[in-house]
Amino acid sequence: MTEPTVLLVEDDPNDELLTIRALRKENIANHIVVVRDGQEALDYLFATGAYAGRNLAVLPHVMLLDLKLPKVNGLEVLARVRGDDRLSTLPVVILTSSAMDRDIVEGYRLGANGYVQKPVGADEFRDAVQRLGLYWLLVNKVPASS
Amino acid sequence: MPATLRLAAADADSYPDSDAVRAYMLVQTRAILLSRASAVVWTILAAIVIFSAAKAWFEPATGYLWYGPALALALIQVVMLGLLRQHATTSRLEGVLLADTCAVCALIAWLGIAAGRTTGADFFLIGLAINTAAIVPWGPRSQAWLAMGAAAAIVGNAYVVNGALFGSLDFRTFVPAVVLIGASIYTSSMLESARLRSARADLLRERAEAETRELNATLEQRVVDRTAELRAANQELEAFAHSVSHDLRAPLRAMNGLSQALVEDHAESLHEDARDYLQRIRAEATRLGELIDDLLRLSRVTRTVMTRSDVDLSALVSEIAERLRTSRPDRDVVFTIAGGLHEHCDGPLVRVLLQNVLENAFKFSQKTPVARIEFGCEQHGRDRRYFVRDNGVGFEMKFVDKVFGAFERLHSSADFEGTGIGLATADRIVRRHGGMISAEGEPGKGATIRFTLCPAREDLS
Numbered sequence: 001m002t003e004p005t006v007l008l009v010e011d012d013p014n015d016e017l018l019t020i021r022a023l024r025k026e027n028i029a030n031h032i033v034v035v036r037d038g039q040e041a042l043d044y045l046f047a048t049g050a051y052a053g054r055n056l057a058v059l060p061h062v063m064l065l066d067l068k069l070p071k072v073n074g075l076e077v078l079a080r081v082r083g084d085d086r087l088s089t090l091p092v093v094i095l096t097s098s099a100m101d102r103d104i105v106e107g108y109r110l111g112a113n114g115y116v117q118k119p120v121g122a123d124e125f126r127d128a129v130q131r132l133g134l135y136w137l138l139v140n141k142v143p144a145s146s
Numbered sequence: 147m148p149a150t151l152r153l154a155a156a157d158a159d160s161y162p163d164s165d166a167v168r169a170y171m172l173v174q175t176r177a178i179l180l181s182r183a184s185a186v187v188w189t190i191l192a193a194i195v196i197f198s199a200a201k202a203w204f205e206p207a208t209g210y211l212w213y214g215p216a217l218a219l220a221l222i223q224v225v226m227l228g229l230l231r232q233h234a235t236t237s238r239l240e241g242v243l244l245a246d247t248c249a250v251c252a253l254i255a256w257l258g259i260a261a262g263r264t265t266g267a268d269f270f271l272i273g274l275a276i277n278t279a280a281i282v283p284w285g286p287r288s289q290a291w292l293a294m295g296a297a298a299a300i301v302g303n304a305y306v307v308n309g310a311l312f313g314s315l316d317f318r319t320f321v322p323a324v325v326l327i328g329a330s331i332y333t334s335s336m337l338e339s340a341r342l343r344s345a346r347a348d349l350l351r352e353r354a355e356a357e358t359r360e361l362n363a364t365l366e367q368r369v370v371d372r373t374a375e376l377r378a379a380n381q382e383l384e385a386f387a388h389s390v391s392h393d394l395r396a397p398l399r400a401m402n403g404l405s406q407a408l409v410e411d412h413a414e415s416l417h418e419d420a421r422d423y424l425q426r427i428r429a430e431a432t433r434l435g436e437l438i439d440d441l442l443r444l445s446r447v448t449r450t451v452m453t454r455s456d457v458d459l460s461a462l463v464s465e466i467a468e469r470l471r472t473s474r475p476d477r478d479v480v481f482t483i484a485g486g487l488h489e490h491c492d493g494p495l496v497r498v499l500l501q502n503v504l505e506n507a508f509k510f511s512q513k514t515p516v517a518r519i520e521f522g523c524e525q526h527g528r529d530r531r532y533f534v535r536d537n538g539v540g541f542e543m544k545f546v547d548k549v550f551g552a553f554e555r556l557h558s559s560a561d562f563e564g565t566g567i568g569l570a571t572a573d574r575i576v577r578r579h580g581g582m583i584s585a586e587g588e589p590g591k592g593a594t595i596r597f598t599l600c601p602a603r604e605d606l607s
Contacts (some may be wrong), residue, residue, distance in 0.1 A: 012396050012400075014396070014397075014399070014400030014403065014404065015396065015399065015400070017403075017404075017407075018399070018400070018403035018404070018407070021403075021407060067392075068392050068393075096392070097392040097393075097395040097396055097399075098392045099442075100384075100387070102384075118395065118396075118399060119399075120395050120398045120399050120402060120431070120432065120434075120435030120438075121402060121432050121435065122399075122402035122403045122405065122406035122428060123406070125399055125402070125403055126403070126406075
């Protein structure tokens, strides 16, 4: 069995640092792939560009997806993921600052598995990320990689 | 100034339908001439009648006999006149033609009489025949009446002609003929003026309609433009809120998270003071976060679509009070809530309103040993004024203007936490309902917030 992987799509270096720190603190995820814009996320998922040659069949256990991203925004990434049969089973959790109803509705409509607003408070943020990690990596079951 | 008057005053040349305007001007000019001619004829007629009457007085043998038919005909013309005025239809030039025909006939008759050839009545008959022939084909009912009048005139004239005066030139024979001429011209001119009025009314109505259409088109365009502008403004606001929500939070989260990381990971190398400073930074960052949240809530209150339904305010207040009580079990707070208060208002918005007002009362009475918070309703004229009264710290009335301002605070945050947005939000919700909100307070005695949720009834009637 492959090591549980978290694909973190995050352009803010501070959020990246804090998210990774929160996940590491609880020893939830040792393998975290960070991509810093929407295009890089798509490259990783479709094994193109810098990630050409990556085994497409190995899906992350969860993708934590920010919405406001350079190049290709989070909702577009989500739409592309859900539009591809190979990636349709990939769990996607939107982890963003936005609490706009529009984004939440659109996120679910496009097939997100969850929507979490990044709390401003340090404890709350760490708590939220750790719970997400616990749930999606330890509690949740994903299809076995072929 | 009524639209019709404004239109009448406007220059007819500026009206786009120039054919209608030209016809209208022509008719008007002729009608004025006709009515003047008619007045002259009537004056002459009156003089003749008076003269004839005087003559008849002194010569009774030939006297009153002639006035019977003349007056009967005049009466018929007057009756016709009334009918014509009622039934007059849209203006055409035939009215003018008719009057002109009558005038020409009368002139010929007059000349015939003057030449001593006839009584003039036979000429006048010819005129009436033409008159009748001219008007009947145009056919409105009023003109049929005119034709009947003409027939009566023929009979009357025949009587006069065959009665006693055939071939002679007696002054009295002028009387019925002149009465007929005058009446005919007068009738024609009245007919014309009735048509003229009707034409002018038509024209004015057309112009008013055109103007209304134009105005409507402009209005519609303006509504479309305005809606587009508003939509754009709303979108901009939405984008702004989105950006505020996203971009302002991220740095705060970093400040918070990194301060925490610093405290946790490097506690041993940090001085006590340093840890305190970091704690303060985190507290401030958190407060700024709350401020952003409140601001977003405030802007959402302004933007959400309102739907009114029946809302049980008493139940809502009880629910909020219960929640407040459990949030601070250590506090001794007595809620007095009037029962059975219902209002036709937007449920979610009014919930936010009551929440803010009650939280405010709850907050500012936290230093009162036994806090009393009362919710009720006063009938004020035809308005229902709801109130939330507390016995908290209150405020000085000279600061009343600041109570509902966003970010305005009457107490230091050391005494009472908060962002100063609660009552500003309440104010917006009340205003969106078309109601009024007011505050009253006294330092140390407490504060009362009063609000209505309907536009004043007087305004509705």
